[in-house]
Amino acid sequence: xxETSLVQAVNLALARxxxxxxxxxxxxxxxxxxxxxxxxxxxxxxxxxxxxxxxTPLAEAAIAGLSIGLAAQGFRPVTEIQFTGFIYSTIxxxxxxxxxxxxxxxxxxxxPMVMRSPCGGGIRAIEHHSESPEAMFAHxxxxxxxxxxxxxxxxxLLLAAIRDPDPVVFFEPTRLYRASREELADxxxxxxxxxxxxxxxxxxxxxxxWGGMVGEALSAAETLAASGISVEVIDVAxxxxxxxxxxxxxxxxxxxxxxxxxxxxxxxxxxxxxxRIAEQALLSLLAPVVRVAGHDTVIPLPRLxxxxxxxxxxxxxxxxxxxxxG
Amino acid sequence: MGxxxxxxxxxxxxxxxxxxxxxxxxxxxxxDPGTVTGLYRALVRTRTxxxxxxxxxxxxxxxxxxxxxxxxxxxxxxxxxxxxxDVLLPSFREHGAQLLRxxxxxxxxxxxxxxxxxxxxxxxxxxxxxxxxxGSHAPHAVGVALALKLRRExxxxxxxxxxxxxxxxxxxxxxxxxxxxxxxxxxxxxxxxWAISVPRRLQSAAETLAQKAIAAGLPGEQVDGNxxxxxxxxxxxxxxxxxxxxxxxxxxxxxYRLGDHTTADDASRYRGDEEVTPHWQEEPILRLRKYLGxxxxxxxxxxxxxxxxxxxxxxxxxxxxxxxxxxEPGLIFHYTYAALPLDLERQRDAMLAATELEPANPKATA
Numbered sequence: 114x115x116e117t118s119l120v121q122a123v124n125l126a127l128a129r130x131x132x133x134x135x136x137x138x139x140x141x142x143x144x145x146x147x148x149x150x151x152x153x154x155x156x157x158x159x160x161x162x163x164x165x166x167x168x169t170p171l172a173e174a175a176i177a178g179l180s181i182g183l184a185a186q187g188f189r190p191v192t193e194i195q196f197t198g199f200i201y202s203t204i205x206x207x208x209x210x211x212x213x214x215x216x217x218x219x220x221x222x223x224x225p226m227v228m229r230s231p232c233g234g235g236i237r238a239i240e241h242h243s244e245s246p247e248a249m250f251a252h253x254x255x256x257x258x259x260x261x262x263x264x265x266x267x268x269x270l271l272l273a274a275i276r277d278p279d280p281v282v283f284f285e286p287t288r289l290y291r292a293s294r295e296e297l298a299d300x301x302x303x304x305x306x307x308x309x310x311x312x313x314x315x316x317x318x319x320x321x322x323w324g325g326m327v328g329e330a331l332s333a334a335e336t337l338a339a340s341g342i343s344v345e346v347i348d349v350a351x352x353x354x355x356x357x358x359x360x361x362x363x364x365x366x367x368x369x370x371x372x373x374x375x376x377x378x379x380x381x382x383x384x385x386x387x388x389r390i391a392e393q394a395l396l397s398l399l400a401p402v403v404r405v406a407g408h409d410t411v412i413p414l415p416r417l418x419x420x421x422x423x424x425x426x427x428x429x430x431x432x433x434x435x436x437x438x439g
Numbered sequence: 440m441g442x443x444x445x446x447x448x449x450x451x452x453x454x455x456x457x458x459x460x461x462x463x464x465x466x467x468x469x470x471d472p473g474t475v476t477g478l479y480r481a482l483v484r485t486r487t488x489x490x491x492x493x494x495x496x497x498x499x500x501x502x503x504x505x506x507x508x509x510x511x512x513x514x515x516x517x518x519x520x521x522x523x524x525d526v527l528l529p530s531f532r533e534h535g536a537q538l539l540r541x542x543x544x545x546x547x548x549x550x551x552x553x554x555x556x557x558x559x560x561x562x563x564x565x566x567x568x569x570x571x572x573x574g575s576h577a578p579h580a581v582g583v584a585l586a587l588k589l590r591r592e593x594x595x596x597x598x599x600x601x602x603x604x605x606x607x608x609x610x611x612x613x614x615x616x617x618x619x620x621x622x623x624x625x626x627x628x629x630x631x632x633w634a635i636s637v638p639r640r641l642q643s644a645a646e647t648l649a650q651k652a653i654a655a656g657l658p659g660e661q662v663d664g665n666x667x668x669x670x671x672x673x674x675x676x677x678x679x680x681x682x683x684x685x686x687x688x689x690x691x692x693x694x695y696r697l698g699d700h701t702t703a704d705d706a707s708r709y710r711g712d713e714e715v716t717p718h719w720q721e722e723p724i725l726r727l728r729k730y731l732g733x734x735x736x737x738x739x740x741x742x743x744x745x746x747x748x749x750x751x752x753x754x755x756x757x758x759x760x761x762x763x764x765x766x767e768p769g770l771i772f773h774y775t776y777a778a779l780p781l782d783l784e785r786q787r788d789a790m791l792a793a794t795e796l797e798p799a800n801p802k803a804t805a
Binding site: 138170185 | 556568570576577581582613615619775781
C-alpha cells in the first residue's frame, strides 16, 4: 500500500491493464516520451515499448476513429484526449460509429475502447480546459460514461473500463489529479461499473454528485452535520448506464435530494436524475429536487471561475433550502 | 530566388478506351478469359441487383436506396484485387464490392429494406459495415491497418469513399496518420463527380483529388474508374505495395454517377440530360462487353445465359426478402451492449409489455 494521487492511480491502472492483457494499447497526443501533459501515462512507453504506446499526430477525430479500427480488430485501445475542450470532435466518431458498431454488425464487430480525458474546472486553467460535457456523452446509447472521485475509485473504475467489452468514456477530474492521496493497493481489483456508491450515510437529505463534486458534497455534509442536518452523499461514478435504484432508495429514505455538477444547468445530467426521481419517487419527496450546477454561460476565465463552479458552500446553501421548504 | 524543394505529378491510367479496345499494353489477367468474364459477371450481377433494388423501392417494398449505377467498375475492380483476408471498409454505394466479397443479395435487401438482420452479413468476418456518414470511416481503416501491422500480418485495409469525402477532416487526418506510420492501407476515392447536388468542381479547387494524398506524404494517382481492368490493375498494385510493407497509397477512380444520389433524390433539379447523356457512352459494362466480344469470343448466347443466371439469383433473393418473417422487436435492445444493463432491460420489458409481446430470444433470429 502506498499513498497515491488520482493521476498516479490512473497510471497504475494503465500499467496493470497493459501488463495483464497484451491487447491493451495506449495512444494519444504526447502520451509517449512526455508521459501525457498531466503525466498520466508516465513511464508506460519505457516499460511497454513503441508497439504498445503511441504518440499520435494531433487529430482528435482520427484518434477516436482509429481506436475504433483497433478495437474492431481485437485490440483494447485506451486513448487520451488531452483536454476535454478538445473532445467535441470525437463525438461524431463515438456516436456514429463506436457506440453502434455492435448493433450495426449484430455483434460481429465490437468496440472495446476507452477514451480518457481530464475534465472539469477548479485549477484556474485557460479557456477550453475546464469543460464538463459528460451529459453529451451520456446521451449516446451504447457508451458508458464514468467519472471517478478518488484515487482508489479511479484505479478500480479504469481497470473495469478497460476490461469492459464496450466503449467507455472515462473523465478524470483535473482538480483531483493531485488534490489528495490515499492508500492504494495495486492489486488489479476493479470497481464495478454501472453502480452508484453511497459515500456517507444520512437521513435528512440525499446529496448526489460525481467527479470533482463528490469531495465538495462531503465537505458540505460535514459542515451541515454541525448544524444537525444528516446528509447522505452518493457518488454516481457511472453516469451511463445509470444505477438509478441506489439514488431512488436513498431519496425514498430521506425525502429530499440535492444534485451537484460542474456542467451547465440546462441539459446537465442532474436533470436526468431529477426526472427519474419525479417519475419513481415523487410521493417520497418532502421538498423539490434542487440542482447546484455551473451556469448556462461560457466558463469564465480563471479570475471569475469561483463564481461559476459549485462548491461546498453553494451545495450547503442548496441543502438548507431543501430543508427549509414547506 | 527560392529553390524548388518538392515536386509532384499525378499519373492517370486506363487499359481500355470507351469502345472497349486496348488503350495500351494489357495486364496478363486481361488476357485470361476466365478472369475477364468473372469481372464482367460481377459487374452485371451488381447492376442486376441495383435495378431490382430500385424497382422494389419504387413499388414501396424497399427503403431509401443508394444506386451504384455507372460506377460498378470501381467497386468490383477494387474488390477483385483484394484477398479474402483483407479488410474492406466501404461507403454506402459499394454494393459491387460487398457482393463480390460474399455479402449476399438477400442480406443487402434486408439491410436497405430496414431489417436489422441484414446487418448480420456473410462474407469476410472482419469487413466493416457500410459507412453512411461520409468519410468518417477513413480513420477506422487506419486503426485496422495499425492492428494488422502490429500483428505482422500480410493483410491490407481497403477503404472506399467518394469525392465529397475528400473535403472532410476525417479523410485528411486518416491520410496523414497512415503515411506517418507507413500503414498497410489503401484509400480509394470513387469520384463519381457529384456529392448529391454539388459537382466535383465545387467540392475542391485541387486539379485532382489524388494529390491530396501527396500533401499527406503518400502516393496518389488516378485511374479510369469505368475501366474495370485498369481499376483492378491499379488497386492490385496499391494493395500489394501495402502488403509488402511499403505503406499506404490513394487511388482516385474517375467514374460517373448515372443515377440519382438515392431513391429519395431527384437529380434533374441540379443537372440536365445534356450533362448526363454523354456519360452513358463511357459506362463500364458496355465497355467490357465490347472488349469481351472482340477478345474473349463472348457470344450472344454467353450473354443471354449470364443475364438469365444473374436475374434468377436476384429474383430468388428478392422473393426470399419479401417472404422474410418479421423481426422480434425486443432485439432492438440486444446489441446495444455486450450484456443488457438493468436500465435497458426495464426499457425493453416496458416496450414489450406495451406491445403485448413476449421477450425476444436472440438465438431464435440472430
